Amino acid sequence: MPPIVESPLPEARYTYGGDEFIFCEIAEAMSFGANFKALAICQELGRRKVDGIVEICPANASYLVRLDPDVIAPSDLLAQLKQIEASLDTAHVSFSTRVIDVPAYYDDPWTREVLMRFRANHQAPEGTDLEYVTRINGFASEQEFIEAHHGSPYYVSMVGFVPGLPWCFQMVGPERQLEVPKYLTPRTDTPALALSHGGAFAAIYPVQGPGGYQLFAMCPVPIFDPKEELPDFQDSFVIFRVGDILKIRPVDREGYDAIRAEVEAKTYRYKMIDVEFEPQEFFADPEAYNAELVRKLYA
Amino acid sequence: MIRVHDGGVRTTVQDAGRFGLYHFGMPPSGALDDYSFRAANLLVGNEEGAAVLEATFSGPTLEFEEDAVIAVTGADLPLKLDGEEQPSWTSLAVKGGQVLSFDFLRAGARAYIAVAGGIDVPVVFGSRSTYALCVIGGLEGRAIREGDVLPVGSARPAAAGRTVDERLRTALPKEVELRVNMGLCDYRLTDEGRRSFLESEWTVTPAADRIGYRYRGGQLSFVEREQPFGAGSDPSNVVDVGYPVGSIQVPGGVEPICLLNDAVTGGGYVTIGTVISVDRDAVAQSKTHGKTLFRAVGIEEALQARAERRARLDAVRAALS
Numbered sequence: 001m002p003p004i005v006e007s008p009l010p011e012a013r014y015t016y017g018g019d020e021f022i023f024c025e026i027a028e029a030m031s032f033g034a035n036f037k038a039l040a041i042c043q044e045l046g047r048r049k050v051d052g053i054v055e056i057c058p059a060n061a062s063y064l065v066r067l068d069p070d071v072i073a074p075s076d077l078l079a080q081l082k083q084i085e086a087s088l089d090t091a092h093v094s095f096s097t098r099v100i101d102v103p104a105y106y107d108d109p110w111t112r113e114v115l116m117r118f119r120a121n122h123q124a125p126e127g128t129d130l131e132y133v134t135r136i137n138g139f140a141s142e143q144e145f146i147e148a149h150h151g152s153p154y155y156v157s158m159v160g161f162v163p164g165l166p167w168c169f170q171m172v173g174p175e176r177q178l179e180v181p182k183y184l185t186p187r188t189d190t191p192a193l194a195l196s197h198g199g200a201f202a203a204i205y206p207v208q209g210p211g212g213y214q215l216f217a218m219c220p221v222p223i224f225d226p227k228e229e230l231p232d233f234q235d236s237f238v239i240f241r242v243g244d245i246l247k248i249r250p251v252d253r254e255g256y257d258a259i260r261a262e263v264e265a266k267t268y269r270y271k272m273i274d275v276e277f278e279p280q281e282f283f284a285d286p287e288a289y290n291a292e293l294v295r296k297l298y299a
Numbered sequence: 300m301i302r303v304h305d306g307g308v309r310t311t312v313q314d315a316g317r318f319g320l321y322h323f324g325m326p327p328s329g330a331l332d333d334y335s336f337r338a339a340n341l342l343v344g345n346e347e348g349a350a351v352l353e354a355t356f357s358g359p360t361l362e363f364e365e366d367a368v369i370a371v372t373g374a375d376l377p378l379k380l381d382g383e384e385q386p387s388w389t390s391l392a393v394k395g396g397q398v399l400s401f402d403f404l405r406a407g408a409r410a411y412i413a414v415a416g417g418i419d420v421p422v423v424f425g426s427r428s429t430y431a432l433c434v435i436g437g438l439e440g441r442a443i444r445e446g447d448v449l450p451v452g453s454a455r456p457a458a459a460g461r462t463v464d465e466r467l468r469t470a471l472p473k474e475v476e477l478r479v480n481m482g483l484c485d486y487r488l489t490d491e492g493r494r495s496f497l498e499s500e501w502t503v504t505p506a507a508d509r510i511g512y513r514y515r516g517g518q519l520s521f522v523e524r525e526q527p528f529g530a531g532s533d534p535s536n537v538v539d540v541g542y543p544v545g546s547i548q549v550p551g552g553v554e555p556i557c558l559l560n561d562a563v564t565g566g567g568y569v570t571i572g573t574v575i576s577v578d579r580d581a582v583a584q585s586k587t588h589g590k591t592l593f594r595a596v597g598i599e600e601a602l603q604a605r606a607e608r609r610a611r612l613d614a615v616r617a618a619l620s
Contacts, residue, residue: 013486015482015483015485016480016482016573016598016601017480017482017483017543017545017546017570017573018480018543018545018546018573018574018575018576018601019480019575019576019598019601019602019605020543020544020545020576021543021544021546021573023482023483023540023541023543025484025540027527028527028530028537028538029527029528029529029530029538030527030528030529030530030538031528054318054319055318055319055321055322056322057321057322057541057564057565058322059539059540059541059565060529060538060539060540061529061538062538062540062541063541064321064540064541064542064543064565066318066321066543066544069602069605070605070609073602074598074602075598158539158541158565159322159323159324160321160322160323160324160541160563160564160565160566161324161563161564161565161566162324162432162433162563162564163320163323163324163325163433164323164324165324167539169529174528177528179528179529181531181532182531182533182536182567198531198567199529199530199531199536199538199539199567200528200529201529201539206324207432207433209432224433226423226433226434226435236323237323237424238323238324242322
């Protein structure tokens with residue numbers, strides 16, 4: 001895999017979102033650099049423990065802050081955010097994160113049942129979502145698409161929509177990014193824990209509900225556990241955080257059922273390791289860097 | 300304890316909201332009309348942020364097992380105790396065994412029923428507010444219904460007969476003007492699209508709930524561009540962003556949606572501005588087929604409106620302290 005060379009970022013755009021929010025768009029296009037910069041600014045703002053900050057939300061290529069204007073004037077916070085942007089060397093960030101093993105059962109019967117119910121909402125009503133994403137990404141077979149989909153790890157660039165949903169950006173160069181349109185009209189139903197893809201992002205739906213991403217796999221392990229019953233959820237009701245690195249591991253029906261049994265018994269634990277993520281090393285040789293992360297995870 | 304004989308169209312337990320978890324995708328929930336909610340609590344002597352019932356379009360029928368002090372604010376939803384009409388925006392003494400019921404809605408959309416001591420459901424992630432999509436908070440994470448029993452916290456209730464001056468009550472106009480701070484991704488709008496948004500008369504569609512309000516009326520157009528990487532193919536798509544509560548998005552350019560307290564926290568639709576915090580209350584009191592106008596305001600006017608509302612609430616506090 002060649003090195004990843006991203007274009008320089010444009011000037012960030014700041015706007016108020018009414019009196020209680022400030023929105024900063026780092027770039028209109030998705031890139032690792034835009035996300036790392038948004039994350040670095042959010043982390044620095046968090047470290048400063050500014051009075052009147054209610055929420056700090058890094059997103060794919062932007063971030064959002066909620067404030068209490070009775071405590072801090074929006075214009076003062078805006079000035080502080082610009083000052084943080086100017087003071088940080090956001091092109092050379094490194095940060096502590098985790099590599100997490102995420103089992104997934106591709107071409108499973110449950111997402112297939114749901115997607116077949118919503119063919120009228122789809123660009124290619126005659127086939128399945130998997131056939132469609134395979135074709136428009138130029139793969140010869142569904143198996144090849146599936147291999148590309150889980151072959152390289154993903155970087156969690158945003159969490160939200162509903163509690164715990166990760167937007168996952170594959171850790172490959174632009175020439176290898178899988179890009180797929182969303183449904184023409186969103187479905188009114190998606191099974192909980194469906195693994196999907198829309199735009200340049202993979203996503204796992206935490207709960208059953210509406211959705212517009214292409215569906216083709218099912219994850220056996222919850223990613224949102226409001227009762228905090230599974231051991232990994234003792235400290236937090238969601239598992240994924242911005243900056244996490246996910247390795248999707250394909251399992252077959254037997255593997256899926258075995259993991260489900262552990263989930264039902266409330267004994268399942270995600271396999272994960274802590275790492276220090278070095279973007280510059282990753283950009284220089286993504287294939288080798290990813291291979292080393294995966295090797296450490298399964299060592 | 301309060302026995303629910305009838306839940307009404309949709310009545311949920313709400314407090315001031317659930318904060319600090321937006322970056323995990325957890326919306327705040329909480330009372331939609333913040334002013335009426337706080338006034339209801341002040342009337343019965345609660346902390347302002349205590350949990351109340353938010354009734355939508357119609358009221359519940361509730362039997363009080365013990366003596367209680369209650370108050371109803373917000374929408375004009377005529378209330379009765381054992382069939383006898385009672386004033387709203389007033390603290391009322393309820394005897395154990397009495398039944399609170401409501402007549403048909405006369406104006407507004409949401410009424411707040413506060414009980415001295417607050418609705419004492421468990422606190423989930425820092426709040427008692429119901430978030431129905433994920434079935435958390437409130438009573439079992441859902442709207443109340445016949446047969447439910449609502450626990451009430453212990454209280455030193457305020458006296459009955461306290462009232463909020465008419466001039467300090469929530470206005471419930473038929474036509475609503477919402478002040479919008481334009482921004483976010485509004486660079487995507489053409490001049491014509493911006494004009495259509497600010498000059499059209501909009502009507503609230505039936506898709507109007509705690510998640511958001513959808514409007515019909517004008518047609519918005521977007522500046523033509525080659526879509527940036529990751530944004531998706533539709534011109535109303537952007538690379539997914541965080542959505543402010545109160546922000547307005549326009550999927551496909553057709554129906555603007557104003558996101559409210561139970562909305563998704565982010566996504567890939569163009570957002571063009573944000574309803575100022577004060578006017579989220581006005582959205583909450585508007586309803587399907589209601590007329591709505593959007594007027595652009597800057598941050599200073601938004602803060603001025605906020606200061607004025609704070610002064611009104613201070614006046615309520617002073618009158619009831």
